[in-house]
Amino acid sequence: MRMNRELFEALESGDVANIQRLHRQNSHVLLEVTFQGDTSLHIAAREGHLPIVEWILRVKPSLAGARNKDRNTPLHEAAKCGNRELVRILLLRKTNSAYYCNMFGETALIIACRYGHVETVRLLLETRSYNDLGEMRRSFRVAAHGRYPDVAKAILQNPIKPQLFRRLRLVLREWDTYEDVAKNVLHKFTELRRRTTIFHNLYDAVHGGHPEIVEAVLNSPAWKDHLMTKEDIPGTWTCAIHEAAILGRWDIINEFMSRWPHCVEIRSSDHKSVLHFAVEYNQFEIVRNLLLIKSPRKVIDWVSRDHDCFYNTSLHLAAKNGVDPQV
Structure with missing residues (x-):
């Protein structure tokens, strides 16, 4: 009713x-x-x-x-x-x-x-x-992304299987703020690759706006694996290039494309492309530059026929979200 x-x-x-x-x-x-x-x-x-x-x-x-x-x-x-x-x-x-x-x-x-x-x-x-260790780790990572050190400390102070949280505690000892950790990532890149429960290196570098860390990851042999890193919510994910589109970082997207031109075709779990995210978050420069790199025929397909899992094209998202008329 x-x-x-x-x-x-x-x-x-x-x-x-x-x-x-x-x-x-x-x-x-x-x-x-x-x-x-x-x-x-x-x-x-x-x-x-x-x-x-x-x-x-x-x-x-x-x-x-x-x-x-x-x-x-x-x-x-x-x-x-x-x-x-x-x-x-x-x-x-x-x-x-x-x-x-x-x-x-x-x-x-x-x-x-x-x-x-x-x-x-x-x-x-x-x-x-009872406590689900996987949920505790996801909760910790969410707190890290949100830059809430007090929340992260509350999770680690919870008396559950302390030995399994040893790696997380090692990071927390050095962590006064999220920025302090990000500043040291470049020097501890090899070590942090083993701590994927906290930092999915490339995704977090883009999210935190650290181009020097992005460059370090892209120079590593397995950088594509980092580009495809999943988000913390089971069954749903985006990757680093989507995060760059959301934040309006064309310089980072361009860096990705110089190494892998087809990375703009990567889809999130709800089948959104980089263009979908750029339109949804009103990033005019990203939209314009993405359309310029495509042929006219591809642009028509991309804008008016290419849809996400809810059958929304980029035009649908532009109309739905009331984005800037330029977009």
Whole structure:
């Protein structure tokens, strides 16, 4: 049943009285969902409205495990919001929701790491009755990408199989900030190649904007393996050239192409090309330069017929995202 607009606005604004009035008029109103499959509890958790969340859990406790179209639970939304008390309440109602993964393979812990909510991360680590080492490593890597050293330290302080985290701790001893690590990567390139759980060398060099590290990796014999490095979410990935397009780094893309001209044809897990990413992130210079290197016939195919897994061409993405008219 589709959620009526009055309930949606009340949930977003935190109007408890109006929500309770609508519930008195229709006892099933809290079971209505939005077009994205969000329940009333998803919305209240996303907005950080603790009193509403507590009331909904008393009235409709089954919603604690509800999933939307992205398979996010209310706990996923609360972890993104970063409200520690809200996460605690949801965990008390449904503890095993801490282990639920969304369609991108992310638990609430990984999402909390992505947004740098250190107190929420600590709570989730304390709550879990067992620990998945693979998830801990993914969480650590997400914290590293987001440049959240406090979150990374919280993960490593979690008392799980310390011997398996020895390599991570060795890096953390030298890590005051992400920039300090990046500055030393060039000198420790051989050593860091063995630490792929933290740094996927080429991808992270592009992401951090370190052209000297990119050059060092490209001069190594197996640089194509680094170009194809996967992202941390199981089943979904992009590679270094996609990250360069997102950041508008034509100099890095050009460097890749000088060694491997067809690298612009590499697809992400959702079948997006470099052009798709450049259009989606409004990188006009990248779009222009990519189109200039193609023949007119290839340009037509690339722009109007070449689609991702959702059947969006570059033109669809340009229209959908309202990008700069130049693009």
